[in-house]
Amino acid sequence: MKPPVRGVSSNRAHPRSRVGTNCPGVIKSRRRNVARAIGWRSQRKLESKMPKRFRTTVTGSYPWPVQPADTLKKPTLSREAADEMIRWAVKEQVDLGLDIVADGEGRRENMYYFVQKRVDGMSFDQLEYRSYGTAGFGIDIAAVVDTIRNPCIGLAHDWKVAREVAAPQVEVKMTCIGPHMLAKFSNNQRPDLYPTDRHLAFAWADILNQEMREVVRAGCEFIQFDEPAWTAFPEEAVWGAAALNRAVEGLNVKVGLHVCGGNAHRKRVYFTRYDDLAGAFAAARVDQVSLEYCTLSYDMLTLWEKWKFKGEFAVGVVDQRSDTMEPPELVAERTRPVLEYFEPERLLLASECGFQHVPLEVTRGKLRTLVAGARLLRGEA
Numbered sequence: 305m306k307p308p309v310r311g312v313s314s315n316r317a318h319p320r321s322r323v324g325t326n327c328p329g330v331i332k333s334r335r336r337n338v339a340r341a342i343g344w345r346s347q348r349k350l351e352s353k354m355p356k357r358f359r360t361t362v363t364g365s366y367p368w369p370v371q372p373a374d375t376l377k378k379p380t381l382s383r384e385a386a387d388e389m390i391r392w393a394v395k396e397q398v399d400l401g402l403d404i405v406a407d408g409e410g411r412r413e414n415m416y417y418f419v420q421k422r423v424d425g426m427s428f429d430q431l432e433y434r435s436y437g438t439a440g441f442g443i444d445i446a447a448v449v450d451t452i453r454n455p456c457i458g459l460a461h462d463w464k465v466a467r468e469v470a471a472p473q474v475e476v477k478m479t480c481i482g483p484h485m486l487a488k489f490s491n492n493q494r495p496d497l498y499p500t501d502r503h504l505a506f507a508w509a510d511i512l513n514q515e516m517r518e519v520v521r522a523g524c525e526f527i528q529f530d531e532p533a534w535t536a537f538p539e540e541a542v543w544g545a546a547a548l549n550r551a552v553e554g555l556n557v558k559v560g561l562h563v564c565g566g567n568a569h570r571k572r573v574y575f576t577r578y579d580d581l582a583g584a585f586a587a588a589r590v591d592q593v594s595l596e597y598c599t600l601s602y603d604m605l606t607l608w609e610k611w612k613f614k615g616e617f618a619v620g621v622v623d624q625r626s627d628t629m630e631p632p633e634l635v636a637e638r639t640r641p642v643l644e645y646f647e648p649e650r651l652l653l654a655s656e657c658g659f660q661h662v663p664l665e666v667t668r669g670k671l672r673t674l675v676a677g678a679r680l681l682r683g684e685a
Contacts, residue, residue, distance in 0.1 A: 357648035358639070358678040359403040360671075361618055363562055363594055364479035364530065365658030366393040366408035367667050375661045376443060376568060378413050380421070386411035387465050394469040394476070400668060401675040404475040404526070404652070407466040409660065415481040415530060416489040417446070418457070423511055425452040432491045437536050437566060437573035447491040448498065455511045460522040467523065475526060477560065478519050482529035483509035483551050484544035488537065502543050509550035520557055527552075528560035528594070532657075534581055535565050535574035541584035549589045560618070561585075562594040567657035570625040577602055582610035594618035596656040598638050599625070608645040617646050620656030621677065622670045629669050635677025636684075653678050 369392065372378050381389060393408025412418035420426045431444035463478045470476050487505035498504040516527055529548060534541040552559050563581070566573035578585075578595060585593065585607070593613065597604055597620040621638045622630055635653065642651060653674050659667040 355649040356403060357651075358681045359652045360675050360678050361402060361404035361477075361652050361654050362397060362406055362671070363564075363618075363620075363654055363656070363658045364406050364409055364528065365412075365660035366396065366406070366410065367659050367662055367664045368410060369664065371663070376414050377417075380413055381411055386462075390462055390465045391469050394466045396668070397671070398470055398474055400671045402474070402671065404477055405466070405470055406477055406479050406528075407462045409479065409658070411462065414443075416486055419455075419481060419486060419508075419511070420446045420490065422455065422457045423452055424454040425450040426490070434489075434491070436488075436533075438575070441566065441568045441571065441573040443489075443568075445489050445491050447493045448504065449493055451494075451497055452507050452511055455515050457515050459515055460518040460524075463519055463524045464522050476524070477526040477528050478516075478524050479528045479530060479562075480512065480516070482531040482544070482561075483512055483547040484531050484537075484540065485533045486512075487547075488533045501540070502547070505544065505547040506550055509547045512551040513553060513555070516551070516555055520555055524557065526558040526560065527555065528562060528592070530562045532562075532564045532566050532574065534563050534584060535576040538576040538580055538584075541581050542587055545584045545587040549587075552589060558591045559589065560592040560594060560616075561588055561590040562618075562657075564596050564620075564657045567625070567661065570661045572599075572625070578604045578607045579610050582607060585611050585613070590615065592616040592618060592652075594620070594652075594654060596620045597642075599623050599656060605641060605645065616650045616652060617642065618652040618654040621653050622655045622674050624655040624657055624659055624662050624667075624670060627663070627666050629666075630673050630677075632673050632676035632680055635673055636680040639677065639681055648681070653681075 368389070389410035390407045393410055394405055397405040413421065421428065425448060427447045427449045431446060433442055434445050435442035459478055459480060463476065467476045483505045486508040487501045490504060492498055492504055498507060519527060529551065531544060531548065534544055548561065565575060592615050595604065619639065619642050621635050639653060655670060
């Protein structure tokens with residue numbers, strides 16, 4: 305029997321995100337009425353399921369305690385060392401006060417090598433250097449030499465380790481590279497198997513779908529795919545969205561999508577505007593999007609005029625590319641204009657991208673100010 309296909313959630317809110325109004329007075333009045341009807345203890349249980357306003361999260365990656373020489377090519381860790389890295393990174397995020405955490409991605413050599421090294425059909429024997437974007441970024445990429453198959457990535461184990469560490473009230477998401485990015489960062493030496501990048505992306509989507517089914521079976525309710533190459537190859541983003549939909553087929557969980565301009569060694573390398581990707585975003589079956597915001601050279605809020613998204617928005621209100629520490633008041637100030645499009649229950653505060661290239665103390669400071677900024681906003685809403 306064919307598994308159910310996820311509905312197109314770009315036109316609906318995630319069930320846990322629905323609210324009737326963002327008017328504080330109406331919400332408080334409604335809660336008083338509920339309290340009278342069902343009693344105090346039942347009210348507490350009901351409110352614990354209500355989405356928190358201005359939740360905070362990481363985009364995905366967290367730095368190592370001591371950074372490696374090249375944060376784009378980290379050494380492969382043993383299983384024991386990887387588990388310790390996950391436990392440490394999750395405890396860091398929880399102690400800093402984040403509402404939604406990730407495993408920190410510390411086990412990953414980089415986002416593409418990590419998956420490519422753990423499937424059959426890829427070779428690292430003869431790496432090919434390839435440049436991407438217009439800002440001088442390039443890296444050695446592995447080769448497709450056979451049918452891509454037999455994923456043994458281990459994300460379900462990583463999620464379970466992270467879940468064991470996190471406090472019960474903290475949500476743990478699983479982050480992973482998306483199929484379009486994997487295709488663009490693979491040297492396709494088998495055009496007989498995969499005639500185009502699109503064919504290759506769909507093959508990667510099938511691999512990711514197999515892996516994420518294991519993650520969901522482990523108990524994860526929130527998975528996020530990262531697709532920064534959409535902004536490098538905007539003409540491919542619509543079929544990139546189709547590949548993403550293939551990757552999430554049959555997964556009855558919240559799905560997030562992170563799209564940025566790249567973050568290699570803390571530099572933006574792709575520069576496509578988000579509103580030029582509106583068609584791709586609308587085609588993607590996602591419940592949450594995580595996007596850059598605070599350092600863009602244009603007003604990205606115009607995206608919401610083109611795409612009437614009903615899900616959640618994780619807005620990048622701290623800049624992980626800079627060591628300058630934003631005060632909480634600036635985080636709150638950056639967030640307020642977004643409230644024209646998203647009520648507080650559907651708005652999450654985040655950095656513009658991950659922290660894997662960022663010094664640890666800078667990372668901690670950025671996340672502290674993120675949490676403090678959210679507290680300021682909760683006092684206003």
